[in-house]
Amino acid sequence: MAIKVGLRAKLFILSSLFLLLPWFAYQFVIEMESFLKSGQQQTLLGTTSGIAAALHERSSLFNTDINNNEGIKQGHDLYVYNLEQPMILDGEKNDWQSIINFKNHYPTQSTALTDSTTKGNNPVQFEQTLGKHNGYLYALFEVENPYPLIRNADSPQLNKADHLIIAMSSPQGELKRYIVSVTSDGWFNAYRYPENSLYTTQRHREKSIQGIWKTTSTGYNIELRFPLNLLGNKLGFQLNTRSNINSNNIDQQIMTSNLLDVKRLGSVLIPSPEIKNLLQAMSHTSSRLWVVDKFQRVIANTGDIHQAKGIWPDSLNDIEQSKQEDSLWLTIQKQFLSPIYELFLDKPDPSFTDIKENPTRLNDALITQALSGYSATQWRSSQDDKASILSAAQPIFVNGQVVGAVLAEETNHGLLSLRNETLEKLFNVLFTVLIVVGILLFGFMSTVVKRIRHLRDQSEAMLDQNGRLTGHFLASKQQDEIGDLSRSMEDMIKRLGQYHQYVEQLSARLSHELRTPVAIVRSSLENLAALPSDSQQQKYVIRSQQGIQRLNKILTNMSEASRIEQSLSHLDKQNIDLNELIKGCIQGYQMIYPNNVFTEDASSTSILIEADPDFIVQLLDKLVHNAVEFSPQEQAISFSIQVQQQHAILNIENKGPLLVEGTQQDLFQSMVSIRPEAHQHNAHLGLGLYIAKMICDYHDADLRIANNPDLTGVTVTITFPIIQHKP
Amino acid sequence: MKRIAIIEDDLAIRENYRDVMIRHGYQVDGYQDREQAIQAFTIQLPDLAIIDVGLGHEYDGGFLLCQQLRQLSATIPIIFLTARDNDFDTISGLRLGADDYLSKEIGLEHLMVRISALFRRANLHESIPATEDSVVVRGALVIDNDKMQVSWNSTLLDVTITEFWIIHALANKPSMVRSRQQLMSEANMLVDDNTITSHIKRIRKKFIQIDANFDEIKAIYGMGYRWDVTTESVR
Numbered sequence: 015m016a017i018k019v020g021l022r023a024k025l026f027i028l029s030s031l032f033l034l035l036p037w038f039a040y041q042f043v044i045e046m047e048s049f050l051k052s053g054q055q056q057t058l059l060g061t062t063s064g065i066a067a068a069l070h071e072r073s074s075l076f077n078t079d080i081n082n083n084e085g086i087k088q089g090h091d092l093y094v095y096n097l098e099q100p101m102i103l104d105g106e107k108n109d110w111q112s113i114i115n116f117k118n119h120y121p122t123q124s125t126a127l128t129d130s131t132t133k134g135n136n137p138v139q140f141e142q143t144l145g146k147h148n149g150y151l152y153a154l155f156e157v158e159n160p161y162p163l164i165r166n167a168d169s170p171q172l173n174k175a176d177h178l179i180i181a182m183s184s185p186q187g188e189l190k191r192y193i194v195s196v197t198s199d200g201w202f203n204a205y206r207y208p209e210n211s212l213y214t215t216q217r218h219r220e221k222s223i224q225g226i227w228k229t230t231s232t233g234y235n236i237e238l239r240f241p242l243n244l245l246g247n248k249l250g251f252q253l254n255t256r257s258n259i260n261s262n263n264i265d266q267q268i269m270t271s272n273l274l275d276v277k278r279l280g281s282v283l284i285p286s287p288e289i290k291n292l293l294q295a296m297s298h299t300s301s302r303l304w305v306v307d308k309f310q311r312v313i314a315n316t317g318d319i320h321q322a323k324g325i326w327p328d329s330l331n332d333i334e335q336s337k338q339e340d341s342l343w344l345t346i347q348k349q350f351l352s353p354i355y356e357l358f359l360d361k362p363d364p365s366f367t368d369i370k371e372n373p374t375r376l377n378d379a380l381i382t383q384a385l386s387g388y389s390a391t392q393w394r395s396s397q398d399d400k401a402s403i404l405s406a407a408q409p410i411f412v413n414g415q416v417v418g419a420v421l422a423e424e425t426n427h428g429l430l431s432l433r434n435e436t437l438e439k440l441f442n443v444l445f446t447v448l449i450v451v452g453i454l455l456f457g458f459m460s461t462v463v464k465r466i467r468h469l470r471d472q473s474e475a476m477l478d479q480n481g482r483l484t485g486h487f488l489a490s491k492q493q494d495e496i497g498d499l500s501r502s503m504e505d506m507i508k509r510l511g512q513y514h515q516y517v518e519q520l521s522a523r524l525s526h527e528l529r530t531p532v533a534i535v536r537s538s539l540e541n542l543a544a545l546p547s548d549s550q551q552q553k554y555v556i557r558s559q560q561g562i563q564r565l566n567k568i569l570t571n572m573s574e575a576s577r578i579e580q581s582l583s584h585l586d587k588q589n590i591d592l593n594e595l596i597k598g599c600i601q602g603y604q605m606i607y608p609n610n611v612f613t614e615d616a617s618s619t620s621i622l623i624e625a626d627p628d629f630i631v632q633l634l635d636k637l638v639h640n641a642v643e644f645s646p647q648e649q650a651i652s653f654s655i656q657v658q659q660q661h662a663i664l665n666i667e668n669k670g671p672l673l674v675e676g677t678q679q680d681l682f683q684s685m686v687s688i689r690p691e692a693h694q695h696n697a698h699l700g701l702g703l704y705i706a707k708m709i710c711d712y713h714d715a716d717l718r719i720a721n722n723p724d725l726t727g728v729t730v731t732i733t734f735p736i737i738q739h740k741p
Numbered sequence: 742m743k744r745i746a747i748i749e750d751d752l753a754i755r756e757n758y759r760d761v762m763i764r765h766g767y768q769v770d771g772y773q774d775r776e777q778a779i780q781a782f783t784i785q786l787p788d789l790a791i792i793d794v795g796l797g798h799e800y801d802g803g804f805l806l807c808q809q810l811r812q813l814s815a816t817i818p819i820i821f822l823t824a825r826d827n828d829f830d831t832i833s834g835l836r837l838g839a840d841d842y843l844s845k846e847i848g849l850e851h852l853m854v855r856i857s858a859l860f861r862r863a864n865l866h867e868s869i870p871a872t873e874d875s876v877v878v879r880g881a882l883v884i885d886n887d888k889m890q891v892s893w894n895s896t897l898l899d900v901t902i903t904e905f906w907i908i909h910a911l912a913n914k915p916s917m918v919r920s921r922q923q924l925m926s927e928a929n930m931l932v933d934d935n936t937i938t939s940h941i942k943r944i945r946k947k948f949i950q951i952d953a954n955f956d957e958i959k960a961i962y963g964m965g966y967r968w969d970v971t972t973e974s975v976r
Contacts, residue, residue, distance in 0.1 A: 537757035602963025
């Protein structure tokens with residue numbers, strides 16, 4: 015089945031190609047985005063290299079003397095967290111909340127101080143937390159010791175009860191050791207630990223180390239502090255307690271590292287306030303910055319990743335939007351466009367989370383690469399995959415050695431916002447243009463289609479069923495191709511009409527033109543006949559006169575059609591009873607054609623039609639004349655009238671030769687006669703049915719001629735509109 | 742001797758007609774265009790004029806001539822004899838005051854009958870009252886055969902010779918259907934059915950102008966026409 019595709023549909027399909035424009039725009043912006051991404055990478059790398067430049071060759075900021083290749087171990091090497099709040103020494107852990115998660119756990123150690131074979135039945139363990147605030151290092155020990163051994167107030171030996179040994183390297187690198195041993199809960203000062211534990215009775219109180227010992231339900235808490243200037247870069251703790259609840263021997267020790275040897279003492283890292291200050295000065299770069307030492311421990315960090323959108327300018331829309339809150343365009347954008355854009359644009363989601371598992375050590379591949387001396391960048395997703403984060407790392411050199419690295423991180427949110435904003439603006443413009451252009455094109459096409467349709471309807475209405483021209487063609491005044499077409503069609507129809515008229519009036523003109531010469535011949539013959547002549551001459555004169563008479567009849571017939579048409583133009587219509595008229599006519603025909611039989615199948619009803627009876631009679635005359643000519647003499651010519659709704663249908667049927675299929679409508683044309691040779695005895699010009707058709711047309715009646723259903727003859731059917739029907 | 746003027750641009754027809762008329766004992770003057778004819782008419786009027794409508798280059802020269810001739814004389818019989826036989830021209834010609842409008846198809850004998858009838862009518866116009874024999878009365882209709890006049894309700898009808906013959910043929914035998922063929926031969930012409938229909942229509946109109954209720958001429962469909970007397974006799 016052929017699908018009819020109109021011009022409008024075709025245009026619609028073609029113009030849908032314009033929808034590729036937004037796609038191209040999208041691709042372009044995406045391409046642009048990847049450019050900008052690499053630009054952002056370079057910028058971030060520049061940031062890190064700037065910070066690194068500020069940190070190069072400042073050995074004082076980095077612990078350059080820790081050089082063990084073993085790296086660092088959790089618990090063995092200590093990290094001092096920054097405490098934001100002022101601390102109260104009270105043995106409680108409430109003010110440690112901010113860093114309580116970073117405490118180190120030290121389980122019961124099997125190694126006994128003495129070579130005791132008895133297995134200890136006093137499992138002791140403790141948790142230690144380190145922080146600094148305002149130039150002091152704070153330490154909290156939560157000791158789980160169900161059977162603590164507290165020194166008697168009068169016992170001189172500090173190491174004969176539960177005690178804590180603090181070992182550190184001084185800023186000069188010497189090993190310093192202190193001991194905390196109390197006789198009861200409450201304030202204490204540490205004592206310097208003598209060279210040998212045997213001299214523990216000699217007490218040298220170290221007042222700068224002070225703290226609180228507090229007994230708890232499971233053991234005791236020790237909270238202490240000492241000024242940071244005591245501390246070098248190594249620190250260790252050791253808790254000594256009894257292993258057997260039945261003995262009073264202090265033979266169980268739990269230590270963070272070996273306190274006896276300064277080289278084996280665990281290192282301590284205190285985040286450098288200087289570097290932090292430096293970073294904070296750099297934090298205007300709107301990146302999250304980290305500085306790590308060569309063990310990937312965080313020395314300093316600053317910035318919030320949620321604010322780190324990169325260097326892109328903030329959306330300009332914020333300003334514009336505040337200006338025109340209620341504008342229509344904004345409403346449209348909010349109501350309709352934004353939801354569409356959100357379907358395919360990644361919106362920056364500020365709710366992402368990206369928390370480092372261990373904020374003291376950054377051990378990702380990027381840092382490793384930086385620590386091996388090369389700068390590096392990478393894109394990665396945030397932990398919850400909601401944001402893409404760009405990281406750049408740059409090594410820091412001191413004396414040609416990598417001592418640390420700077421890490422900067424930014425989200426792609428700035429870029430994303432910029433891209434989305436660009437795309438939205440682009441789409442807004444594109445869609446507006448597309449809609450406007452679409453509407454214009456559609457409107458234009460509609461008028462074109464409308465005009466073409468109008469032209470088609472007009473040209474279809476020009477010709478009636480029989481191919482006769484009806485009415486006038488009104489040409490378009492538009493000065494374009496369709497207008498041209500319309501005008502040339504008008505011209506064509508005009509010329510066709512002229513030709514048509516010429517053909518239709520040909521017989522009338524011909525008869526008119528012939529009439530004068532015929533009159534000459536005729537009058538001459540009549541004059542000749544009046545002259546005295548012999549019988550021989552007379553014979554030819556009479557023959558000539560017969561011939562001229564026939565010629566005259568032909569001429570009369572030829573002009574009859576045009577004369578009837580003229581009379582038809584001032585038609586005198588009146589209400590007549592079709593039934594009665596036909597009955598009268600049949601009587602007349604029976605008299606005129608006595609050799610033929612006329613039958614009538616009509617009810618005695620009155621069927622009123624509006625018509626000029628003279629013309630209807632002429633119409634019937636023509637049809638009956640035809641029927642008589644074709645009908646064999648013994649066969650009846652039957653009339654029948656039926657009423658169907660508002661129409662009276664008159665059938666005149668005669669037996670006889672059939673019509674050739676396809677010629678029915680041609681018969682109504684002027685001067686078309688389709689008769690078998692046998693019937694061409696008389697002057698037949700084929701005007702009879704043409705006149706009949708003409709009369710029917712003037713009476714709004716429909717005339718058809720066809721072979722009858724059983725193919726024994728021909729039926730002429732006339733359908734009149736009736737005005738009244740009385741049974 | 743009656744003088745007939747024939748105005749016809751075709752020499753052969755003019756001469757042929759002339760010959761016939763001369764043979765019938767008329768004096769005939771032939772003119773080929775309007776100027777010649779009108780010049781001659783201003784000097785002396787003919788007794789009857791036969792005019793062709795198309796005269797040379799003048800398409801309606803005959804009509805113009807008829808108008809001018811009528812101005813010269815209100816009573817002179819004028820016959821249009823033309824090849825233009827459509828209704829429009831017929832009506833135009835008769836309106837201009839012509840006594841008859843004939844097609845060139847008409848036979849010469851028929852033409853001569855008409856001419857003599859016209860002369861008869863013209864001669865008897867102002868003469869003695871009609872004799873009883875020559876008058877036919879059918880209700881309100883009175884036909885004077887001598888003067889070739891028709892009156893309805895004592896009002897004289899202005900009819901052409903053809904119309905007179907048709908009325909006479911119908912009314913002479915009232916209540917009898919006359920077919921178109923019969924009417925044609927009575928009216929001394931050979932035309933098509935439609936022309937008869939046109940004549941009947943014009944006759945009806947002329948009666949209706951006098952009497953709006955005139956309904957004496959009945960069309961018998963398929964056969965012809967019939968004169969029905971429905972009115973009281975005027976005499």
